[in-house]
Amino acid sequence: MTLGLINANPVVHAKKERVARSEDPHGDDAVDPLEIYDYVRDIRDPEHPYSLEQLSVLSEESITVDEKLGRILITFTPTIQHCSMATVIGLCLRVKLMACFPPHFKVDIKVAPGSHADEESVNKQLNDKERVAAALENPNLRQLVDECLYSNEL
Amino acid sequence: MELLDGNLELKEIQNLQGHTDRVWSIAWNPATAAADVPAVFASCSGDKTVRIWEASPSTRSWDCKAVLEETHTRTVRSCAWSPSGKLLATASFDATTAIWENVGGDFECVSTLEGHENEVKSVSWNASGSLLATCGRDRTVWIWEVMPGNEFECIEVLQGHTQDVKMVQWHPTMDILFSCSYDNTVKVWWSEDAEGDWSCVQTLGESSNGHSSTIWSLAFNAKGDKLVTSSDDLTLKIWEADIVRMQSGDGYAPWNHLCTLSGYHDRTIFSVHWSREGIIASGAADDAIRLFVESKDGLMNGPSYQLLLKKEKAHDMDVNSVQWFPGEKRLLASGSDDGAIKIWELETLPG
Numbered sequence: 001m002t003l004g005l006i007n008a009n010p011v012v013h014a015k016k017e018r019v020a021r022s023e024d025p026h027g028d029d030a031v032d033p034l035e036i037y038d039y040v041r042d043i044r045d046p047e048h049p050y051s052l053e054q055l056s057v058l059s060e061e062s063i064t065v066d067e068k069l070g071r072i073l074i075t076f077t078p079t080i081q082h083c084s085m086a087t088v089i090g091l092c093l094r095v096k097l098m099a100c101f102p103p104h105f106k107v108d109i110k111v112a113p114g115s116h117a118d119e120e121s122v123n124k125q126l127n128d129k130e131r132v133a134a135a136l137e138n139p140n141l142r143q144l145v146d147e148c149l150y151s152n153e154l
Numbered sequence: 155m156e157l158l159d160g161n162l163e164l165k166e167i168q169n170l171q172g173h174t175d176r177v178w179s180i181a182w183n184p185a186t187a188a189a190d191v192p193a194v195f196a197s198c199s200g201d202k203t204v205r206i207w208e209a210s211p212s213t214r215s216w217d218c219k220a221v222l223e224e225t226h227t228r229t230v231r232s233c234a235w236s237p238s239g240k241l242l243a244t245a246s247f248d249a250t251t252a253i254w255e256n257v258g259g260d261f262e263c264v265s266t267l268e269g270h271e272n273e274v275k276s277v278s279w280n281a282s283g284s285l286l287a288t289c290g291r292d293r294t295v296w297i298w299e300v301m302p303g304n305e306f307e308c309i310e311v312l313q314g315h316t317q318d319v320k321m322v323q324w325h326p327t328m329d330i331l332f333s334c335s336y337d338n339t340v341k342v343w344w345s346e347d348a349e350g351d352w353s354c355v356q357t358l359g360e361s362s363n364g365h366s367s368t369i370w371s372l373a374f375n376a377k378g379d380k381l382v383t384s385s386d387d388l389t390l391k392i393w394e395a396d397i398v399r400m401q402s403g404d405g406y407a408p409w410n411h412l413c414t415l416s417g418y419h420d421r422t423i424f425s426v427h428w429s430r431e432g433i434i435a436s437g438a439a440d441d442a443i444r445l446f447v448e449s450k451d452g453l454m455n456g457p458s459y460q461l462l463l464k465k466e467k468a469h470d471m472d473v474n475s476v477q478w479f480p481g482e483k484r485l486l487a488s489g490s491d492d493g494a495i496k497i498w499e500l501e502t503l504p505g
Binding site (some may be wrong): 020046103106124129130131133134137 | 176200223227231247272273275291318320336340367368387421422439440441470472491492
């Protein structure tokens with residue numbers, strides 16, 4: 001762990017009011033971007049005790065779904081341009097979605113255009129399946145990811 | 155070529171379950187290509203094991219004969235049989251490469267190659283079985299000499315790639331080594347004389363009409379005068395070299411871009427393999443397997459290639475490996491993120 005926080009003074013936003021969604025009997029097949037957003041909005045930031053939503057790293061507009069092709073694209077905005085936690089956040093998103101969605105959905109994760117100094121390099125790493133697999137076999141990294149995903153349940 | 159005349163189908167012969175995590179690679183044992191020998195292949199997985207599968211001659215179906223476990227402590231990423239079929243090398247994220255020998259039906263780990271700083275991603279034997287090559291995320295390519303008594307000595311650590319090296323493959327007839335990488339290039343390594351040092355004699359990068367993203371896999375045609383590469387940039391590229399000139403001892407013959415197959419894949423192509431008859435198979439992240447052949451009327455600018463068939467939903471998830479059976483029968487093995495291995499037969503449809 002780094003001694004100083006990468007971004008010591010993040011801007012924190014109030015949690016958006018949750019809209020109660022009724023059970024949709026035909027909802028099993030349809031994949032709603034808002035449904036996906038509900039799974040990821042509360043993931044905790046790796047550095048700060050706030051959710052990705054509260055830090056505006058994610059918003060409802062972050063998720064796009066192409067149902068026909070079976071693709072999900074998540075775009076997130078790191079809090080600062082040189083955020084070195086970008087790859088960790090990307091990993092958290094991927095792990096969370098792997099657990100929640102049928103495997104035939106292809107998930108692409110990218111940083112919002114212009115939001116990171118090493119945009120291309122971060123995007124490449126986040127979408128290299130082999131690199132992701134190897135990273136998740138690293139116990140320290142895995143533990144950090146698990147903390148971000150499950151801290152709300154502690 | 156008669157392949158283009160008929161109606162061809164890739165028929166699923168078998169769906170092999172067993173691995174409890176994604177299947178990364180498959181390798182057919184070359185010594186089992188003969189008609190009267192039961193065909194054998196190895197598969198390796200994220201479940202840290204390697205499985206050996208053998209075809210029962212009577213039923214024409216494969217069974218798992220052995221599970222090689224409790225050796226690698228992380229994902230086993232790649233496996234390769236020695237040309238004699240007696241040894242199996244397995245490369246793992248645990249930074250080691252294990253060498254296994256079939257001792258009366260049981261596979262024993264007879265050697266462990268250490269040295270890579272982190273995940274080893276690929277392993278390959280040269281044509282004569284005298285050399286082994288490995289590569290990994292530490293950006294290096296290692297060459298090992300096979301010594302008597304299952305000893306392996308590292309003779310080179312090749313630096314040059316600027317990123318993670320995904321695969322290494324020896325040329326089918328000559329001692330020329332190829333590596334492909336996350337740095338978007340293919341590098342060719344050669345040693346001019348038997349004693350000499352190995353060095354990078356060519357880099358196939360974007361400026362040589364090369365790929366614009368990670369190159370995951372490369373394969374040679376039977377003759378060894380053509381090479382196909384598959385990439386995250388959604389294309390396959392075919393390259394050629396004047397191998398005859400090189401075989402006659404006339405120095406290094408460079409590889410040149412021949413053609414690019416684009417517009418056929420819309421997700422990363424993880425694996426590519428060339429059959430003895432010249433059919434190129436690709437396995438991609440859209441769960442499909444595609445077959446390509448050289449087209450007859452590509453006379454304008456040299457040979458061109460066309461799609462022979464596309465098998466959609468070949469698996470439920472990404473196809474990580476496609477490997478043609480080295481023998482007579484037109485069989486293809488595929489491995490996937492879904493943990494399954496499928497055996498396919500390329501058949502001509504009646505009528």
